[in-house]
Amino acid sequence: MDALTSPTWFIDSESPEVATFVERTLNRKDAALGPVADDPTERAVALFLAVRDGIRYDPYDVSREPGDYRASAIAGGSPNWCVPKAVLLTAAARHVGIPARLGFADVRNHLTSEKLSDTMGTDLFAWHGYSELLLGERWFKVSSAFNIELCRKVGTKVLDFDGTDDALMHPYDEAGHRHMEYVEQRGSYDDLPLDAIFADFDELYGDFGSGSPAGDDVFG
Template sequence: MPADAPHSLPPTDADLAATPTFDFDDAAVAAFARDAVAGATDEVDRARRIFVAVREAVRYSPYTSNYDRSEFVASTALASSENWCVPKAILLTASARAVGIPARLGFADVRNHLSSERLTAMMGTDLFVYHGYSALFVDGAWRKTSPAFNAALCERFGTPALDFDGRTDALMHAYDGAGRRHMEYVTDHGTYNEMPYDEMLAAWAEHYDMDRLLAGPADDTTFDDAPAAG
């Protein structure tokens, strides 16, 4: 069930609970979160560290999923070497809860003005419907954070890696390092205490050719680790 906008209401017990999606009762997720905040001096520092840990632990790739419900689980995301925005936001939400930071899963439609040609062809648009983010309650306020793009990928695209200072939102950069339009937030769908799987797929079906989306391009190396060609 969707919660209200993340800046409007105080957190509840549900924002700290382990769930089938946010399974920080899993030993690996619990250990990951604990290790990520080791040495943190306060809540803000814990939030900064957990954000960077998730951003870097799983490399970003939009081609790693068949979108089965079982893939939208924090422990599954952690076990993957690469993943995309929603599973990474799920992992951040679960990890934050594990270290006592209230967290919710959020969704927004974003337009990626620098999307690769093959990714745009696969999706049929440069609009990413139900892009995932995580809303963390830190220092008395909700903050929206997007841990999707790891630092190496950002460097490849000439965009600064997104950092979270614990006090302001950390959403995708509107412009890249060369001043080109990058990510444009179009619609915010709010935040959730559990994964709205059916709602997300229904929204995708309205905007995408699902057969083409599930097939994916086999030859797009845009998001690989190798350096971009000069």
């Protein structure tokens, strides 16, 4: 269990940048809300919301530089895609003593545009990343990928987390159309398997996977 609360090279949960992100989140200045309580679930929910909405989802600027995938780099708040956002949430949780790890799955996006599907040669999006948080005796799978403004704009259901159930991609959008289908679980990881992710992107998507947009551009 120590490994799930300790920093790694990517999940550098004790870095000053992650500490500042967590402090700003938990000591919010909104007088109506007040600071977040010490309860692990309340802290997890607050950190989830801070990552979900504080970092706008953007799959069109995908770096190949490992340093850009450290939580300390992601905490600055620039738009990013699902994997970096999961790294930051996992690091923030570890910073406050919540055991956390990374989870990955391949998903099929039934709302992918025809243009994107033709370009990629598939509607299968590999290595969708999310966080796994241990609260009490239960592991929760929590995707912080899509900020609330984006969901409202495109008509997909908001990914929400209240500490009582998982927060994963919805199978249907607000209009009842099929949206996300989880095809294959890739397992849980104590640190980010970045080399494996990009190796699979290169194999699955060719030149498309070597640049932008990211392999999990779900609104292309």
